[in-house]
Amino acid sequence: MSESPAHKLLSDQVMIQMDGVHKWYGAFHVLKDINLTVQKGERIVVCGPSGSGKSTTIRCINRLEEYQRGRITVDGQELSNDVKQIERIRREVGMVFQHFNLFPHLTVLENCTLAPIWVRKLPRKEAVEIAMRYLERVKIPEQAGKYPGQLSGGQQQRVAIARSLCMNPKIMLFDEPTSALDPEMIKEVLETMVTLAEDGMTMICVTHEMGFAKTVAHRVIFMDGGEIIEQNAPEEFFTNPQSDRTRLFLSQILHH
Amino acid sequence: MAEPHIPHPDLPPPVSSVGPIGWLRRNLLSSPLNIVLTLLALYLLTIAIPPLLSWAVLNATWSGDSRDACQASHGACWVFIRVHFDQFMYGFYPEGQRWRVDLSALLLIFSAAPLFIRAVPSLVKLRLSLSILVLYPLIAFLLLSGGRFGLSVVETSRWGGLLLTLVIAGVGMTAALPLGILLALGRRSQLPAIQTLCVTFIEFWRGVPLITVLFMSSVMLPLFLPTGMNFDKLLRALIGVSLFQAAYMAEVVRGGLQAIPKGQFEAAAALGLGFWKMMGLIVLPQALKLVIPGIVNTFIALFKDTSLVLIIGLFDLLNTVHNATTNPAWLGFSTEGYVFAAAVYWLFCFGMSRYSQSLEKRLHTGHKR
Numbered sequence: 001m002s003e004s005p006a007h008k009l010l011s012d013q014v015m016i017q018m019d020g021v022h023k024w025y026g027a028f029h030v031l032k033d034i035n036l037t038v039q040k041g042e043r044i045v046v047c048g049p050s051g052s053g054k055s056t057t058i059r060c061i062n063r064l065e066e067y068q069r070g071r072i073t074v075d076g077q078e079l080s081n082d083v084k085q086i087e088r089i090r091r092e093v094g095m096v097f098q099h100f101n102l103f104p105h106l107t108v109l110e111n112c113t114l115a116p117i118w119v120r121k122l123p124r125k126e127a128v129e130i131a132m133r134y135l136e137r138v139k140i141p142e143q144a145g146k147y148p149g150q151l152s153g154g155q156q157q158r159v160a161i162a163r164s165l166c167m168n169p170k171i172m173l174f175d176e177p178t179s180a181l182d183p184e185m186i187k188e189v190l191e192t193m194v195t196l197a198e199d200g201m202t203m204i205c206v207t208h209e210m211g212f213a214k215t216v217a218h219r220v221i222f223m224d225g226g227e228i229i230e231q232n233a234p235e236e237f238f239t240n241p242q243s244d245r246t247r248l249f250l251s252q253i254l255h256h
Numbered sequence: 257m258a259e260p261h262i263p264h265p266d267l268p269p270p271v272s273s274v275g276p277i278g279w280l281r282r283n284l285l286s287s288p289l290n291i292v293l294t295l296l297a298l299y300l301l302t303i304a305i306p307p308l309l310s311w312a313v314l315n316a317t318w319s320g321d322s323r324d325a326c327q328a329s330h331g332a333c334w335v336f337i338r339v340h341f342d343q344f345m346y347g348f349y350p351e352g353q354r355w356r357v358d359l360s361a362l363l364l365i366f367s368a369a370p371l372f373i374r375a376v377p378s379l380v381k382l383r384l385s386l387s388i389l390v391l392y393p394l395i396a397f398l399l400l401s402g403g404r405f406g407l408s409v410v411e412t413s414r415w416g417g418l419l420l421t422l423v424i425a426g427v428g429m430t431a432a433l434p435l436g437i438l439l440a441l442g443r444r445s446q447l448p449a450i451q452t453l454c455v456t457f458i459e460f461w462r463g464v465p466l467i468t469v470l471f472m473s474s475v476m477l478p479l480f481l482p483t484g485m486n487f488d489k490l491l492r493a494l495i496g497v498s499l500f501q502a503a504y505m506a507e508v509v510r511g512g513l514q515a516i517p518k519g520q521f522e523a524a525a526a527l528g529l530g531f532w533k534m535m536g537l538i539v540l541p542q543a544l545k546l547v548i549p550g551i552v553n554t555f556i557a558l559f560k561d562t563s564l565v566l567i568i569g570l571f572d573l574l575n576t577v578h579n580a581t582t583n584p585a586w587l588g589f590s591t592e593g594y595v596f597a598a599a600v601y602w603l604f605c606f607g608m609s610r611y612s613q614s615l616e617k618r619l620h621t622g623h624k625r
Contacts, residue, residue: 064522083530091528101523105542105619114537115527160523167527 013040014073015171015202016061021070023056023226030056031067032226038171043203045213045234048223049249054206057223058173061204062093075170091119094164098176100156102148108135108159109144112166120167127166134162138192154185158192165196172196174205208253214238222246312595323586336589337596340580344596347416347571353408357419360396367392374618389430412490416571418600423490424497424562424572425604429555431498436505437544441535443510454506461503466564469496474568493565501558508550512543545619552612556605563601573597 016038023031031053038044046054059065060072063079063086072079074089103111112131116122122130135141138158140151148156157177164172174193178186190212197203197216207213213220213234220237222230222245230237230246241247271277284294315331318338326333337344346354367388370376400423403409415423442454461469473492481487516539524534544551566575577597581590 062526064525087528087530090526093526095523095526097519097523097526099519101517101519103520103523103538103542105545115529118533118537119528163527 014038015040015042015075016204017071017073018057018060019071019073021057021060021067021072023053023060023065023067023069030226031060034060034070034228036221036228038202038204040170041200041202042218043197043201043216044205044219044221045217046204046206046221046223047208047210047213047249047253048229052223053226054223055175056226058175058204058206061171061173062090062095064095087119091167092170093173094167094169094171095173095175096157096160096164096177098179100148100153100160100180102156102160102163104148107145107147108140108151111148111159112163115163116166130168131162131166134165135159137165137195138162139188152185153181154188157181157185157189161189161192161196171202171204174203174207176206176208178207178209210238210254222249224249323589326589332592332595333589334592336580336586336592339586340577340593343417343580344573344576344600345417346419347576348414349416349419350408350410350414353402353410356399356402356407356410360399363395363399364388364392393427393430412488415490417576418573420490420565420570421559421562421573424494424565425559427494428497428501428558428562431494432501432505432554432558433551435498435502437509437540439502439506440509440513443506444513458503458506461500462507464500466497466500466561467567469500470564470568472496489568490570493568493570497558497562497565501554501561504554504557505551508547508554509543511550512545512547513539515546516543545616548612548616548619552608556608559605559608560601573600 014037016036018034018036021031021034022029034053034057036057046057048054056065060067061074075092077085077089079086079089102108103114106114109128109131112135113124113127116127116130117124120127132141132144135144138161140155140158140162143151143155143159148159151159161177177193178189181189186209190209193203193205193212194216205212205217217234219231220234221228222237222241222243224245230241230243232242237246238250241250272281285291311331313331315329317326317329317331317333317335319325320335321339323333323335325335342351342354346357349357367384371381371385398404399407400415400419401410401412439454439458442450443458445451445454470493473496474489477487477492520538520542521534524538529537562572563574565572566578571579574597577593578590580586581593
């Protein structure tokens with residue numbers, strides 16, 4: 001792994017440790033020996049062709065996907081089959097989905113306060129204060145009383161980010177957060193993510209936004225066929241890719 | 257500098273496209289076929305309405321105490337209903353005690369009234385409806401069957417008429433919905449034991465006719481019980497109806513659960529919600545809202561199916577009416593009796609249907625998927 005300047009600033013506290021993780025869907029081997037260490041405050045962008053296992057990898061970290069072999073440790077706690085343990089880890093790991101997955105029957109504010117109230121057991125008043133703070137941060141406090149169905153895609157995704165932040169997570173996972181958005185809305189979501197990055201949040205982001213990767217990531221990971229093919233600091237990764245598959249992928253994605 | 261653009265003022269729409277004329281054109285006369293159908297419907301109405309009106313209203317007899325009052329006219333004899341009205345409402349409930357039935361009904365109406373007022377906050381409504389669900393059955397049971405607080409005992413065999421119909425329908429609905437939700441969740445469970453249990457339960461109860469269930473509960477069950485042990489007949493019917501309808505309800509609810517996108521489950525799980533919170537806060541509110549039409553459909557069917565208890569000798573509204581028509585003093589008035597029964601059933605079912613529609617409208621949050 002190369003040493004980018006930003007990288008040196010990171011503490012050496014390990015937030016996520018994946019050791020030899022394998023996953024099969026039936027007979028289909030989707031993840032092949034994934035090894036990944038994520039430092040506290042580190043920002044990682046995962047890219048690769050569709051079906052390469054990027055989403056599956058980050059979905060293993062909060063156990064939305066089971067894996068059959070290997071170990072994953074999140075913030076010092078090892079993922080097991082213990083439901084309570086999984087729920088404990090999920091509280092610390094925020095996730096933003098491609099299709100937002102806001103709760104359509106609740107208002108924006110209720111979307112943001114639901115988990116703090118029911119999972120963190122915060123008093124309603126405090127939960128509302130926190131929610132409003134994060135809604136201001138994603139620049140849509142005025143939409144708090146609306147239902148998700150009344151918002152644009154970009155606004156919905158920003159609410160989804162705020163909803164995750166309200167749980168005060170230690171890690172944020174982004175699963176193609178801008179792939180379902182119209183071009184003019186991608187920018188507003190990316191800007192939100194950049195401010196989050198500037199605050200030192202530990203982030204893993206599956207995305208094809210290479211501009212975002214260049215400016216924000218400490219490390220870019222390229223996956224193909226369920227394997228990590230290459231990982232490097234962004235400037236190295238984009239200017240001097242090591243493998244042919246990476247070069248092919250970059251040529252396809254950067255020339256459209 | 258260019259003149260600022262001034263938009264044209266809005267003109268009123270042509271008379272033929274709005275108002276009553278527009279409505280007529282759109283709904284009744286929009287195509288040649290529709291014109292023909294409208295005329296045909298008008299013709300049928302002119303044939304059907306006058307004789308119906310003259311039978312039910314114009315030539316009907318409203319006052320009197322015996323069938324003699326009806327001899328003179330050839331219209332409906334509503335005296336029959338008037339004379340038997342209390343019987344239709346209370347069955348054989350002792351006359352001096354009928355205030356207890358009225359009181360239970362009023363109690364329910366007044367305690368549930370805030371649920372139908374929009375201004376009441378939803379949290380209050382939730383608490384109120386839960387307390388009604390828990391407390392009201394106890395209070396109503398004590399009031400109706402007596403035996404405590406100086407109230408004389410009225411055996412359930414004397415309950416009848418609309419009272420019995422409402423008791424069976426009310427208990428059936430309040431038991432079937434939660435039970436059905438649990439069965440639906442169980443059927444989708446990852447745990448094989450729970451899943452098998454729920455599937456077996458649902459398929460068993462859905463596979464047998466309600467009449468069979470009622471027969472079995474009243475004829476076969478006592479054969480298996482030790483002699484001398486008597487299990488209230490109404491209670492057996494209530495359990496039979498509740499379990500039977502719960503199986504139907506389970507499938508309705510399961511339909512709703514299947515319509516909830518996987519992303520909703522994942523988002524809830526990713527926030528750290530456990531199974532019951534995920535279901536109770538995220539999935540079921542959406543799923544149940546989607547299947548309100550199906551739930552109300554089942555409720556309406558249940559309401560009308562209560563009339564089947566007549567085959568095990570319970571006197572619900574329909575059986576009470578039927579019984580009155582066989583009274584030798586009042587032979588020949590079965591039409592009036594059944595029209596009355598039909599009207600009462602219709603009123604309740606229509607009420608449920610309208611309520612469900614307003615509920616759907618109110619819960620609509622304009623979301624798209």
